[in-house]
Amino acid sequence: MKTLYIDTHSDCIQFLLFSDGKLQDCVIQDASCHHSSLLMPLLDQLFQRAKIVPQDIHDIIVVNGPGSFTGIRLGVTIAKTFAYTLDVPIRVMSSLLVKAVSNGEKGFHWFAEKEKNGYFVGEFNDSDELLNDYFYIPKSEFARFQETRDIILDVPLNYEAIYQYSRKINPINPHNVNPLYVKLIEVQR
C-alpha cells in the first residue's frame, strides 16, 4: 500500500513515499521561492524512481500549514486534486503537529514554526494533541514569549512516527481540504 506525503509549507520541499508504512523513497529539496516550477517535476522524479504511476497511490497525507502562504496553497492544491481525481483518502497534518509527533520527549511542549516576520506556535500534550488554537507571534514579541516557555523550533522529523500518527486521523473530503494560514492578512485585521 503506497502513501504519498506532501509537505511544501517551507522552502524545504518534502515528498515522501511510504510503502506499507515504511519510508520507501523521498525527494527533499530546497525550493527558496521557486515552488511552482519545482513541485511537479520533483514529484514526477519520485514516481519514476519508484516505478509507480499516480494510480498506484492508495492514500495521501498533506501538511497544510502554517507556513509559507504560497507554499501551503500549492501543496494543498496538488494534494486535493490528486485525492479527488484518484478517489483516495486524504489526511491533513499541520506543520507543528508533524514536529510534535517527531519529538520523542515525554511531556507538554510548545512548538514553533519560523516564518519571515515571526513565528507560528502551538502547545501539545503527551499524546501530541493540540491544547489550544495555533497563533502567530511577530518576531519582536517572540523573545518575551520565550522567557516563560521552552519552545522547540527544530525537530529532526521521524517519518515513521508521522505515518503511524496519521493512521489515527480521519480522512476528509478532498473538497474540504484547505490550507491553515493562522495569520490574518492586512484587510482582515
Added chain:
Amino acid sequence: MKNDIYILAIETSCDETSMAIVKNGKEVVGMSVLTQMDTHANFGGVVPEIASRMHTENITMVLEDTLQKAKMSVSDVDAIAVTSFPGLLGSLLVGVECAKVLSMVYQKPLISVNHTMGHIFANQLENDMTYPALALIVSGGHTDLVKMNSAYDIEVLGSTIDDSIGEVFDKVARVLGLSYPGGPNIEKLAREGENTYSLPKAMNDQSYQFSFSGLKSAVINLVHNEEQRGNSIRKADLACSFQTAAVDELVRKVKIALENTGIQEFILAGGVSANQYLRGQMEQLMADYHVHFHVPAFKYCTDNAAMIGAAAYPLYLKKQFAGYDLNAQSSFDIKAYMSILKNL
C-alpha cells in the same frame, strides 16, 4: 478515427475560478464559473491573497461541477489547458498546479494559454473568425489594437502607453465614490447622465497608441477642484462625459486603423467589451464602414475558461505543449509574445 478534440480548460487569473470542456475550440460542452465578486466588493477591489485562497478552496468543486455539466470524465478529454499568464500570480498558480496534476494523473498534454489570447478567442465560441482581422483588446490589464493575419500570427499595432482602459474606469469610479466593480457601475450611472462636462481628448494624434492617464487626471482634478470650491458634482453627468471621452478615443483609433488597412473584420475582446456604450459605438462604426463586427456574448466577456479552451485549440493542433515545470507569470510583453507565436 477520432476527429473531435476536447480540451479541459482552467482559468484562475483573477477572481473567477472557472473550468470548461470545449470541443474543437468552438463548442462549450460544459462550463462552471465561480465568481468571488461579492467577497471582494467588501474590500473595494480584488484582494490578491483572498483571491488565491478562494481558488484553492473551490478548485476541486469547480472541476466536479464542470465534469457533471459536460457529462464527461477527465479521461475523455484530449488535453488540459490553463491560463498561465498574465494575471494575479498567486491566483494563476492554483490553476497551473491543478492543471499539472490532471495532466499527470490522466497522461494528457498540458497547454499554457495567454489570458489575453483567451479574450480574443472568446469570439470563436459563437462565430467563425476570418482573417485578416483587426482586434481591440480592452480589459483591466490591456488596451491593445492588433492585426491578426491568422489565429496565432498577430501584429501589435498599438497599445496604451500608460493606464489600461479598465484601470481608468476603476479609478474614476473610486473618485466618484462608486463601489466595486467600478467599470459596470460607471456605465450604469452614465445612463442617467448627459455628456455635459468638457474633458480633454485622451490622445489627439493619428498613431495607434492609447493614453488614458491624462483623461483620468482631468476627472480627478475636476472633482477635487469642485469639492474645494464647495460645489457639488453632477456624478451621472461626469460618468457619462468620462465614458464618452474614453470610448470616443477607442473608436477614433479603430477608425484610423480601418481606413489605413482596409480590413473587413473587427473583433472586440476583453472584459471592458461588456460595456454596452462601447459595443454600441463600435457597432455603429462597423456599420458605417461595412465591416463585419465580432463581439463575444456577455457571458464570455468576463473571465471564463471556455475562452481559454478556444485559445488552446490552435496550440493543440500545433502540438505546443508545456512541461511540469510550467510557471505562472503576472505580466507579459505583448509584442515579444506575439513574435514568439508567429514562429511556432
